[in-house]
Amino acid sequence: MPASRFVSACLAALSIACLAGCASPVEDDAASSEAALAEGDAIVAVDRLNLRAGPSTNDAVLVVMSRGDRVRVRSGVSDNGFAPVTFEGRDGWAFEEYLTPAGPPADVASLADAVAALAAEAPARSPGTELGVAVLNLSTGEYAGAGDEVRHVSASAAKVMWVAAAMHAGARVSDIAGPIFESSDNALSGTAIDRAGGIDAVNAFYWDVVGMNKSITANWSFGRTRRATHQGQLGGDNYFTPRDAITFLSKLDRGELLGERTDELRGYMTRSPRSGYGGWLGSLLPAGARAQMMHKAGWLPPPAYAEYATLNEVGLVQVPGGERYAIALLARHGSDYAAEARFVERASCVVYRSVSRDGSLGCRD
Numbered sequence: 001m002p003a004s005r006f007v008s009a010c011l012a013a014l015s016i017a018c019l020a021g022c023a024s025p026v027e028d029d030a031a032s033s034e035a036a037l038a039e040g041d042a043i044v045a046v047d048r049l050n051l052r053a054g055p056s057t058n059d060a061v062l063v064v065m066s067r068g069d070r071v072r073v074r075s076g077v078s079d080n081g082f083a084p085v086t087f088e089g090r091d092g093w094a095f096e097e098y099l100t101p102a103g104p105p106a107d108v109a110s111l112a113d114a115v116a117a118l119a120a121e122a123p124a125r126s127p128g129t130e131l132g133v134a135v136l137n138l139s140t141g142e143y144a145g146a147g148d149e150v151r152h153v154s155a156s157a158a159k160v161m162w163v164a165a166a167m168h169a170g171a172r173v174s175d176i177a178g179p180i181f182e183s184s185d186n187a188l189s190g191t192a193i194d195r196a197g198g199i200d201a202v203n204a205f206y207w208d209v210v211g212m213n214k215s216i217t218a219n220w221s222f223g224r225t226r227r228a229t230h231q232g233q234l235g236g237d238n239y240f241t242p243r244d245a246i247t248f249l250s251k252l253d254r255g256e257l258l259g260e261r262t263d264e265l266r267g268y269m270t271r272s273p274r275s276g277y278g279g280w281l282g283s284l285l286p287a288g289a290r291a292q293m294m295h296k297a298g299w300l301p302p303p304a305y306a307e308y309a310t311l312n313e314v315g316l317v318q319v320p321g322g323e324r325y326a327i328a329l330l331a332r333h334g335s336d337y338a339a340e341a342r343f344v345e346r347a348s349c350v351v352y353r354s355v356s357r358d359g360s361l362g363c364r365d
Contacts, residue, residue, distance in 0.1 A: 038101070039074065042071050044070075045098050050065075051092040052094070055080045056082070063088075072085060073085050081096060082095055088286065109354055112142075112144040114144070114350050114351060119131055126342070127336065130333050131146065131330070132147040132148060132242040132328070132329075133147065133242055134245065135325055135326070135327050135355075136249075139324050139325075148243040149242075153238065153332065155238075157297060157313065158240060159184065161212075165192070166192045166196040169196050169197050169201065182272065184297075193217070199217055199226040200229050203216055210244075210251060211244075218236050219238065220238075243328075245330075249327075249328070253266075269315065272295050278299070279295075280297060280348065281344075281345075281348045282348070283345040283348070284346065284349035286361070292318045292320070293318070295313060295315025295316070297312060298311075299311050308332060309337055309340065312330045313328070327351055331344050349363035
């Protein structure tokens with residue numbers, strides 16, 4: 001892609017990131033509160049709410065919570081309009097007017113029902129969004145998908161596959177993997193393609209080694225232009241399907257692609273963002289699962305890429321003390337990119353809730 005479009009995309013990414021995560025949190029205004037929460041679970045009812053070290057606006061902000069986050073209201077007396085709460089294992093104080101009592105734990109849907117429900121609700125929660133989702137419970141073999149054979153532009157999520165292709169070819173990647181996974185470096189991703197043996201070799205890895213038969217890397221122009229012999233079915237765009245992404249992830253996790261180097265790549269995948277921009281897969285997951293997850297996101301945001309409005313996540317998630325699953329969430333064409341990001345975050349949480357059987361997770365219901 002031209003360098004000018006990439007710069008525009010980066011600026012757009014920063015802008016969208018701020019839409020989702022840079023706005024000022026709700027200012028705590030103790031004078032206006034008359035709420036009195038009982039001990040128990042509560043839900044954050046505003047877009048952003050400070051968890052503070054003490055019951056005043058002068059106390060330090062420990063973390064900024066998001067709408068739909070679940071907190072535990074501790075026993076004790078509210079002070080100055082603030083309730084004593086615990087969020088993701090961290091004790092603090094939150095302005096109680098912006099918390100609402102949580103209802104009973106949600107019924108936990110089966111994996112198939114959870115995925116079907118996500119596909120059905122996508123048009124309402126994120127207008128215009130086309131969702132492709134695939135999930136494989138690696139512990140039980142249960143699979144669920146919706147739109148899982150549809151080709152989506154892969155964006156930067158494919159970079160994990162390019163690094164894997166280079167490693168499969170015997171190349172060293174320790175000098176380039178950090179920036180690829182931490183900041184999605186485009187030039188070094190081109191180096192990964194080169195170390196795999198070139199762009200046609202990447203496709204041979206896709207098709208002949210992994211079995212990603214509906215996926216392709218057609219072009220990459222950072223550093224230098226790389227053009228595959230085959231240009232695929234999306235006008236020269238790079239693409240994969242949710243099911244193909246799961247094929248890659250599951251074979252990787254079983255050690256079938258990289259053998260003794262499997263843990264090396266899985267380690268690199270833990271270096272991608274844990275939450276927020278580029279870390280949507282983990283934003284609403286419990287802290288333990290978020291810390292362990294391995295993933296790579298991809299994005300083509302408006303306005304520079306308005307015709308794509310693409311936001312992808314592929315990864316491996318471990319339920320602490322429980323089961324493990326591979327997931328591909330591919331979203332595109334949403335008219336509100338911030339809403340599309342919030343929906344991908346919710347979709348990740350809903351899948352986790354199903355696999356973990358944890359009905360206490362709110363997932364912005």
